[in-house]
Amino acid sequence: MSDTPANPSASAEPLKNMPASMPDAGPDPSLEAAADRNNAVQPPSVTAGSPPAAEPQKMDALSELLISRKYITAEAMTAAMAKAKTMPKGNAIQILLAEGTLKKQDYETLRADVQSRQGQNLRIPGYEIMGFLGAGAMASVFKGRQQSLDRVVAIKVLPQKYSEDLEFVRRFAAEGKIAAKLNHPNIVQAYDEGIAGNQHFFVMEYIDGTTVHDVINQHGVYTEQEVLKIAILIADALAHAHHMGLIHRDVKPKNIMLTSRGVPKLADMGLAMLNSGPGEEEKGKIYGTPAYLAPEQAKPDVVLDSRADIYSFGATIYHMVIGHVPFPASTAVEMIQKHLNQEVESPHKANPNISTGLSDIIEVCMAKSPSARYASAEDLVADLKAVQNGGAPTIARRGFSIESIAAIDAPEGMVAPPKAAPPTIEEEAAAFFKAQAMQPKPLHRQKLFWWTVVGWGLAVLMMLVAIAK
Ligand SMILES: Nc1ncnc2c1ncn2[C@@H]1O[C@H](COP(=O)(O)OP(=O)(O)OP(=O)(O)O)[C@@H](O)[C@H]1O
Ligand SMILES: [Mg+2]
Numbered sequence: 001m002s003d004t005p006a007n008p009s010a011s012a013e014p015l016k017n018m019p020a021s022m023p024d025a026g027p028d029p030s031l032e033a034a035a036d037r038n039n040a041v042q043p044p045s046v047t048a049g050s051p052p053a054a055e056p057q058k059m060d061a062l063s064e065l066l067i068s069r070k071y072i073t074a075e076a077m078t079a080a081m082a083k084a085k086t087m088p089k090g091n092a093i094q095i096l097l098a099e100g101t102l103k104k105q106d107y108e109t110l111r112a113d114v115q116s117r118q119g120q121n122l123r124i125p126g127y128e129i130m131g132f133l134g135a136g137a138m139a140s141v142f143k144g145r146q147q148s149l150d151r152v153v154a155i156k157v158l159p160q161k162y163s164e165d166l167e168f169v170r171r172f173a174a175e176g177k178i179a180a181k182l183n184h185p186n187i188v189q190a191y192d193e194g195i196a197g198n199q200h201f202f203v204m205e206y207i208d209g210t211t212v213h214d215v216i217n218q219h220g221v222y223t224e225q226e227v228l229k230i231a232i233l234i235a236d237a238l239a240h241a242h243h244m245g246l247i248h249r250d251v252k253p254k255n256i257m258l259t260s261r262g263v264p265k266l267a268d269m270g271l272a273m274l275n276s277g278p279g280e281e282e283k284g285k286i287y288g289t290p291a292y293l294a295p296e297q298a299k300p301d302v303v304l305d306s307r308a309d310i311y312s313f314g315a316t317i318y319h320m321v322i323g324h325v326p327f328p329a330s331t332a333v334e335m336i337q338k339h340l341n342q343e344v345e346s347p348h349k350a351n352p353n354i355s356t357g358l359s360d361i362i363e364v365c366m367a368k369s370p371s372a373r374y375a376s377a378e379d380l381v382a383d384l385k386a387v388q389n390g391g392a393p394t395i396a397r398r399g400f401s402i403e404s405i406a407a408i409d410a411p412e413g414m415v416a417p418p419k420a421a422p423p424t425i426e427e428e429a430a431a432f433f434k435a436q437a438m439q440p441k442p443l444h445r446q447k448l449f450w451w452t453v454v455g456w457g458l459a460v461l462m463m464l465v466a467i468a469k
Pocket of ligand 1: 188205
């Protein structure tokens with residue numbers, strides 16, 4: 001680790017229920033709202049399930065969660081809290097429930113969610129719940145034991161509301177099946193998925209370690225050699241997933257886990273859909289995390305391919321060596337606008353300890369147009385290895401050819417014709433003589449030719465007649 005302090009961005013949370021429309025300029029109010037919702041969510045550290053009046057001091061965290069999940073507005077909560085102060089044993093939540101401002105159903109749903117985050121009431125047949133590992137913006141992860149094989153596993157549990165959405169459940173199961181087919185030493189292995197009671201769960205390899213995100217926060221930026229070691233393995237993991245037809249869609253430092261022996265593993269393969277939420281169609285939905293989002297991921301009608309992961313991985317490497325996300329911003333919308341419209345600062349300029357080779361690799365990964373990025377994760381691995389061995393990233397530098405620059409300006413799906421190099425003098429001369437040779441002969445010369453033929457023909461005829469006489 002280097003001493004350079006980490007500067008993690010505040011907007012590195014995943015998108016959830018984000019509307020599809022993503023204007024090229026100017027924030028969309030609905031997107032702004034979704035982004036605010038997105039920024040606000042933090043894993044709660046409260047014990048829920050108790051009657052509100054019994055634990056007033058713990059209601060604050062739950063209140064925050066109610067606000068961040070948009071069950072109530074901050075204004076309504078503030079007003080209820082002020083009112084509660086004027087009442088003996090007054091409790092803001094009870095007031096809101098009594099008023100009808102907060103629906104009992106919503107409150108119960110949230111309370112159940114918080115309970116599930118802590119493993120209370122969680123019963124999954126075949127698994128013993130051993131403890132709580134952590135919570136992301138959308139799900140909770142528990143340590144468990146798979147009883148049949150007597151092995152320790154990690155179990156990701158979704159909030160109840162997901163299980164009510166049949167389309168979501170279908171896709172969750174389908175992606176889980178693909179993820180389970182992946183077999184790579186640097187991918188967190190998927191084991192099982194299912195539904196217990198009314199909660200969907202996903203069982204995976206347990207990683208006794210940390211995440212790249214936590215390492216950056218605790219120790220600062222990675223050195224070039226440290227980053228290259230991790231990046232080569234994770235890029236290889238991505239290549240494997242892409243070959244199997246799976247796009248991650250949420251590559252980021254939080255999803256690169258590190259075992260206690262320092263082996264990096266890509267997590268949440270096939271789970272990017274979790275970051276959207278139930279109740280929406282696949283089409284027109286944005287998956288991913290704003291801080292690392294490929295520009296095309298913000299465009300609802302673009303069909304994503306593996307190059308979206310290459311972009312997010314470039315943004316991840318950027319964060320690892322620079323200490324902050326490529327486009328720091330105070331809102332997710334602003335961040336996405338920058339991914340769409342602003343060129344990333346050269347990593348070598350931002351941190352001169354980074355070689356121009358690695359810097360070029362990051363920039364090619366993060367090209368706005370997918371056609372200007374690495375065509376595959378294998379190409380990325382090749383360049384990363386070249387730099388690790390003290391060489392130059394040949395594919396990245398080839399990437400800046402006239403053809404690829406022309407392709408950047410071409411609309412997506414249209415490849416611009418390669419620009420021809422100017423002709424040499426020899427070529428020009430050859431072309432001139434060829435053109436001369438192709439010129440039609442002047443009419444009078446053609447006529448002269450035919451009169452000559454006729455003349456010679458008549459002469460021969462007359463000679464033959466004379467001889468015959
Ligand atoms: N396979 C695993 N083994 C051990 N711990 C895990 C595993 N997967 C996740 N965790 C822990 O659970 C926490 C939550 O993970 P989760 O994937 O839900 O969210 P995240 O990726 O950290 O954040 P976000 O919701 O922003 O994507 C992680 O911080 C990690 O500590
Ligand atoms: Mg994760």
